[in-house]
Amino acid sequence: MTRLSMPSDRPSHWLSYPRFVGRSLRLATDGPRSFYVWMTLLTAVFLVGANAWANQVAHGMILTNMTDHVSWGLYIANFTFMVGVADGGVMMVIPAYLYHDRRMHDVVILGELLAIAAIVMCLMFVTVDLGRPDRFWHLIPGLGRFNFPVSMLTWDVIVLNGYLLLNLHICGYLLYMRFLGRTPNPRWYLPFVMLSIVWAISIHTVTAFLYCGLGGRPFWNSALLAPRFLASAFVSGPAFIIITMFALRRIARVPLPDGPIQTLVKIVRVTILINLLMVVSEVFTEFYTGGTHTSSAHYLFFGLHGFNGLVPWIWTAIACNVVAAILFLHPAALSRMWVVVLACAAAFTGAWIEKGMGLIVPGFIPSTLHEIVEYAPSLTEWKITAGTWAFGLMVYTIALKIAIPILSGRLDGYDVGADDDASGAAPAS
Amino acid sequence: MTDQQTTISLPVLGEVSRRTAMKGAGATLGAAAFVAAIAPLRHLGESLTADEFMQRHYKELSAEDKRAVLARLEAETASEYGAEVRIGDLRPIPGTKFVYAINLSVCNGNGACVEACHRENNHDRATNQSYIRVLEMPKGTMDMEQGNTTYQHPVPADDRFYMPVQCQQCDEPPCVDVCPVEATWKEDDGIVVVDYNWCIGCRYCEAACPYHARRFNWKAPEVPAAEINPDQGYLSNRIRPQGVVEKCHYCLHRTRAGRLPACLEACPTGARVFGNILDPDSDIRWILEHKRVYVLKEDLGTKPSFFYFFDQ
Numbered sequence: 001m002t003r004l005s006m007p008s009d010r011p012s013h014w015l016s017y018p019r020f021v022g023r024s025l026r027l028a029t030d031g032p033r034s035f036y037v038w039m040t041l042l043t044a045v046f047l048v049g050a051n052a053w054a055n056q057v058a059h060g061m062i063l064t065n066m067t068d069h070v071s072w073g074l075y076i077a078n079f080t081f082m083v084g085v086a087d088g089g090v091m092m093v094i095p096a097y098l099y100h101d102r103r104m105h106d107v108v109i110l111g112e113l114l115a116i117a118a119i120v121m122c123l124m125f126v127t128v129d130l131g132r133p134d135r136f137w138h139l140i141p142g143l144g145r146f147n148f149p150v151s152m153l154t155w156d157v158i159v160l161n162g163y164l165l166l167n168l169h170i171c172g173y174l175l176y177m178r179f180l181g182r183t184p185n186p187r188w189y190l191p192f193v194m195l196s197i198v199w200a201i202s203i204h205t206v207t208a209f210l211y212c213g214l215g216g217r218p219f220w221n222s223a224l225l226a227p228r229f230l231a232s233a234f235v236s237g238p239a240f241i242i243i244t245m246f247a248l249r250r251i252a253r254v255p256l257p258d259g260p261i262q263t264l265v266k267i268v269r270v271t272i273l274i275n276l277l278m279v280v281s282e283v284f285t286e287f288y289t290g291g292t293h294t295s296s297a298h299y300l301f302f303g304l305h306g307f308n309g310l311v312p313w314i315w316t317a318i319a320c321n322v323v324a325a326i327l328f329l330h331p332a333a334l335s336r337m338w339v340v341v342l343a344c345a346a347a348f349t350g351a352w353i354e355k356g357m358g359l360i361v362p363g364f365i366p367s368t369l370h371e372i373v374e375y376a377p378s379l380t381e382w383k384i385t386a387g388t389w390a391f392g393l394m395v396y397t398i399a400l401k402i403a404i405p406i407l408s409g410r411l412d413g414y415d416v417g418a419d420d421d422a423s424g425a426a427p428a429s
Numbered sequence: 430m431t432d433q434q435t436t437i438s439l440p441v442l443g444e445v446s447r448r449t450a451m452k453g454a455g456a457t458l459g460a461a462a463f464v465a466a467i468a469p470l471r472h473l474g475e476s477l478t479a480d481e482f483m484q485r486h487y488k489e490l491s492a493e494d495k496r497a498v499l500a501r502l503e504a505e506t507a508s509e510y511g512a513e514v515r516i517g518d519l520r521p522i523p524g525t526k527f528v529y530a531i532n533l534s535v536c537n538g539n540g541a542c543v544e545a546c547h548r549e550n551n552h553d554r555a556t557n558q559s560y561i562r563v564l565e566m567p568k569g570t571m572d573m574e575q576g577n578t579t580y581q582h583p584v585p586a587d588d589r590f591y592m593p594v595q596c597q598q599c600d601e602p603p604c605v606d607v608c609p610v611e612a613t614w615k616e617d618d619g620i621v622v623v624d625y626n627w628c629i630g631c632r633y634c635e636a637a638c639p640y641h642a643r644r645f646n647w648k649a650p651e652v653p654a655a656e657i658n659p660d661q662g663y664l665s666n667r668i669r670p671q672g673v674v675e676k677c678h679y680c681l682h683r684t685r686a687g688r689l690p691a692c693l694e695a696c697p698t699g700a701r702v703f704g705n706i707l708d709p710d711s712d713i714r715w716i717l718e719h720k721r722v723y724v725l726k727e728d729l730g731t732k733p734s735f736f737y738f739f740d741q
């Protein structure tokens with residue numbers, strides 16, 4: 001259709017940016033049948049979650065299985081884990097920008113887009129955990145009363161939203177420039193990329209400080225918490241990206257090179273061992289010392305006074321982590337796809353349990369008065385959690401859908417109409 | 430152009446337009462389904478008035494604002510609970526710092542304080558909520574791990590002592606530090622309060638408190654009109670909204686008017702002592718000066734305004 005005038009004319013951004021948005025919208029909503037099936041499925045799950053949340057707001061959080069004893073549950077567990085996933089993308093940014101790995105540079109946006117989707121999920125998980133989401137504005141600096149810098153939660157609000165904005169800017173700018181056919185000006189993105197590396201570390205550090213700063217909760221009150229969070233984030237994030245890259249190759253036929261995948265595998269080989277070392281270090285300190293400060297760890301790993309609701313969870317996590325470590329370290333991890341995919345899936349699941357339910361819930365069991373009240377999520381909590389995951393996956397799918405054609409130059413210009421059928425038909429077969 | 434294609438969605442229009450039409454239909458269906466999914470929120474929209482939504486933080490309310498807020502809350506209690514109540518807003522008495530002490534040699538775990546708190550503070554009836562928990566402890570240990578809060582037998586049991594725990598009104602309250610919206614703070618007379626109309630319900634304070642002093646309203650409290658205590662305070666025992674955190678406030682609607690906390694008045698053993706630590710002639714001052722008192726979890730540095738002691 002309309003060809004944009006030559007770059008030398010430098011058309012106004014007021015004209016070209018809406019065109020970029022329109023084109024992105026097209027890319028986001030066009031695809032083969034498998035794409036529609038996938039999106040419809042996600043929408044359905046999201047709607048179930050939205051409905052469960054609306055009911056929870058209307059009738060109260062009595063619909064969850066949380067209590068005054070275990071006052072945070074599945075939502076905050078998933079929130080904590082997703083901060084780690086958002087962090088993981090930085091393991092692509094560092095090789096790409098600090099070590100000038102060219103091939104990683106070409107695909108680094110997969111990690112930055114994942115960060116966006118993950119942060120969106122984080123914000124949703126915190127929102128669904130609020131008893132009064134209608135009072136959300138009390139948290140907005142200037143409008144409400146923002147207890148900064150004393151409350152670590154206000155720090156988290158700043159770093160999470162900041163990280164979201166940073167990645168939106170970096171991805172948005174690069175895609176827009178590629179859309180215009182111009183070379184991105186490093187001045188407009190490199191400083192932000194460098195900042196995002198530091199910032200990525202900050203989001204998980206601050207999130208760990210939420211918990212480890214609480215003197216009344218000995219299970220969390222450990223200086224190792226923030227480093228442990230980072231180590232496991234650098235396992236779960238790359239694991240998710242590796243699986244995504246294989247999926248894009250297989251399902252969407254995007255010609256992704258092997259190099260970045262191998263780089264990520266090599267990174268995880270180190271981080272997964274650091275993570276296991278930290279777990280061992282923490283477990284040793286707890287059990288060798290003994291005493292009532294270690295009751296939560298006892299409850300988590302072996303059960304306490306006949307209560308053992310989390311024992312199957314944590315041993316599943318440990319099994320996943322150990323299997324993943326062995327698979328990643330095996331030479332086949334660099335050559336056989338199924339080995340890597342299995343390793344990634346195991347590592348991802350292990351981290352989800354260990355840093356989710358395995359971290360949040362034992363902090364409350366036994367309670368500060370040493371009462372034991374167990375917790376297992378309710379159906380409402382599972383629905384809302386699934387809905388949030390579905391929404392996050394939708395965001396990531398759409399982001400990839402927009403980014404990949406623009407980046408790979410498969411649809412380099414503006415004749416979307418002509419390309420529509422071609423792009424629609426090819427991957428479907 | 431797009432509109433046209435959406436409205437005339439005949440297959441004869443060809444591949445592109447049919448696809449566009451399908452997309453339009455899909456988007457419409459999705460939007461409609463979303464509206465249906467979040468329909469339960471309308472329930473909230475009906476009960477939440479603009480005044481309540483826009484209400485400022487307690488410390489930012491002028492005297493006039495406060496009057497309007499209290500009148501509105503009284504009217505809401507009348508319409509929702511069918512009870513005529515008076516909601517006051519007593520401020521701290523200058524030169525007062527309230528402190529509590531419990532004599533563990535005398536306390537026999539009868540639980541009258543728990544019950545009195547439940548009634549005084551208009552707690553939810555079904556859940557039997559209260560700000561006080563009593564630990565039954567074996568003599569010879571101070572390790573709460575050995576305590577039991579759910580004992581169901583005549584008291585006092587042999588070789589047991591009883592330790593009631595409620596908000597310790599810390600001078601360094603971790604719950605106040607962590608609140609992201611300053612919905613909870615320490616008043617001049619030492620009482621840590623919550624603005625129930627400002628709390629967003631994140632429950633970070635509940636995680637931070639080392640004494641299990643905070644409670645969350647998992648649902649709107651249910652109290653029969655006849656059982657509602659009509660003597661209420663904005664920062665104390667008025668009926669709390671759903672989805673916010675609450676805690677012991679040393680019955681400030683009573684104590685700031687010169688009365689004693691309900692838990693103390695109900696105690697049949699005389700184990701509880703309450704008063705102004707700044708008053709040199711007060712009972713509480715005598716106890717702190719002459720008894721060997723201790724505080725819970727002193728190692729955490731929370732500096733409680735709540736003390737325990739033994740006679741012998």
